[in-house]
Amino acid sequence: MSGQPASARRVGMEVSIAVSYAVQMARAEAIAAYPITPQTHIVEHLSSLVANGELEAEFINVESEHSALSACIGMSAAGARTYTATSAQGLALMHEILFITSGMRFPIVMTVANRALSAPLSIWNDHSDIMAARDIGWIQVFVKNGQEAYDHTLMAFKIAEHPEVLLPTIVNLDGFILSHVVEALEFLSQEDVDAFLPPYQPKYRLDPKKPVTMGAFAMPEIYTEVKYAHQVALSNSYGHILRVWDEWAGLTGRHYRPVESYLTEDARILFLTMGSLTEVAEVAVEEMRAQGLPVGLLSLRLWRPFPFDALREAVKGAELLIVCDRALSAGGPGGPVHSEVRNCLYPLETKPATVNYIIGLGGRDVPPKAFHDILARARQEAESGPTGEFFLYGVRG
Amino acid sequence: MDKFGFAQSQKFDTYASRLLPREEYFTSGHRSCQGCGEALAVRWVCKAIGKDAIIAHATGCMEIVSSGMPQTSWMHPWIHVAFENTAAVAAGIETGLKILARKGKIPEPLPAVVAMGGDGGTSDIGLQALSGALERGHNFTYVCWDNEAYMNTGIQRSSSTPYGAMTTTSPPGKRSIGQATWKKNMVAIAVAHGIPYVATASPSYVFDLYFKVRKAIETPGPAYIHVLSVCPTGWRSATDLSVRLGRLAVETGVFPLYEVVNGRYRLTVQPPKLRPVIDYLKPQGRFRHLRKPELDLIQRQTLAAYELLLAKCQAPYPEFPVLSHEEETIAEGA
Structure with missing residues (x-):
């Protein structure tokens, strides 16, 4: 399935593959992921894009989802545009780090191919995984088809990385029902994507020339204020989300509303x-x-x-x-x-x-x-x- | 700083302390306990890694005493994420720097990436993330501060707590002698990953520690350094004895100082004569409940482990202590 994505034309494609092309066109620089059905096709295809030199990025095959998101935090803190994908038990294993990602304001983009939580074990779709992660403080959108999955994956980077947003973003797509279905999709050209999504300019990064301490702990005197700042940022992201969606509508004619x-x-x-x-x-x-x-x-x-x-x-x-x-x-x-x-x-x-x-x-x-x-x-x-x-x-x- | 290159590093004992860097990267004002051997170790490790480095730190004593918002003791770029994932975070930082350099966004040479965590964060809850990062071959150095229990949460036992030690979750009692298991050999686990550099170190042997850290930093690929960090609070020892206890741990053979370069073991500090373990155990209140059978067992086990290490190092035998047959106990002796 490897190869150049079609540009500005309709193609039939599995939705997972389309999502991986969206990540490629977003020029994601750093990916860490652990395999879990039904997210696998996304990361498999990204692996091959990286292996073939079609995506200039580093891909870490971590040993768990907990480490996947932890490594993503490291990559994002270093200043790289960062992506991961998971499902169900993987999202549950990440749970602790989900809160830390948003609390530390790393604009990581994640696809969740929604799947039921065990027990009993089920690889099939429902929303119990993401609903258990309702309060993680990320921006979260749901998509209904492959075109939306492609569109919102690209837009997620732009929203997340806005200096006034700086919040991780999840694009939820239904496992199998969406992730494994073949749809007719319209791709943007790389030039249009580049114009829409400029390279990531981190506000803060780990740099010996300008040392910062990230992840300091908070005593009761300051914890509430930090949480309030997070709430204000997430609440205020609403306007930025609408602006990015409007810009996308101008580019593609596809207009999304909350x-x-x-x-x-x-x-x-x-x-x-x-x-x-x-x-x-x-x-x-x-x-x-x-x-x-x-x-x-x-x-x-x-x-x-x-x-x-x-x-x-x-x-x-x-x-x-x-x-x-x-x-x-x-x-x-x-x-x-x-x-x-x-x-x-x-x-x-x-x-x-x-x-x-x-x-x-x-x-x-x-x-x-x-x-x-x-x-x-x-x-x-x-x-x-x-x-x-x-x-x-x-x-x- | 870099006047201590890799080749010179073999001759660490020829340097005087005044030649070591004066810069402080772990600054005063942190809240560690009086006599904290770990804070001492952090200070020297930070000097050894130099300015051009990024640190990822696990939750634990050192994180809590040094990074209360809005203050910090760290002059390095420093990140704390969680307890069990520090090796994964460091792996991410190293990978992020690599791709940014490849894309020309940041200059080379890249800063060193150093992960730090306690014995719980390393040998218990963080073992999986560490194993993954070592196996994948990231170019980073992992430093374990081993104070032999969960000191930050109130002295609970870890897999790194030595046999017989009293902790709040391995208390001695009618049916307990304290910690009933032997200390997990984290160094052997690190070595088993086939990584290029593994070492033990102690802030009681500053030059040894300093140059091991330099070697680890300069070695391409993963490196692991296990630092014994005397904890007066958890070990129930006098606060002015921390450096002394670190020395006694080496002199009794309880915590030998060695390095493993590409799988080859070498003792870096060779005491000509091993002292009896009682010399090390006695000043520590955590062992005060032990009686002769347990003390003999610890002595025998210590020597057996030391012999195995000597064989791996192909090092000559030191003079071993004569095992005492007196009915000595720590409580009576103390």
């Missing part, structure tokens, strides 16, 4: 999805519209910083919001996305009722029919009151 709306005009019932589920839901919503049902679809693209205002605006006029989660917070309120959405909408005087459906765990297929079933059940719940905090769609027993 909350995407599909057939929402006059909709009284809204689905809310994330990731690849969105394209399936689009098909279902089209069918519902054809049946004359007042149904629309919201897709949450930006998970962190959470787009509070955009979501509040997007639900205006709706009576019922059906939040589809792909992870279960066991013993809790159900899906993490629903929890946050309900939290976001709570202060509104007029707001839709919300119901939570958890679907597609551990790679369980979600056909458009599932959304029809959910709609029927949700409308019943809306009339007679919710039957519980959440509903685990399709569960047997």
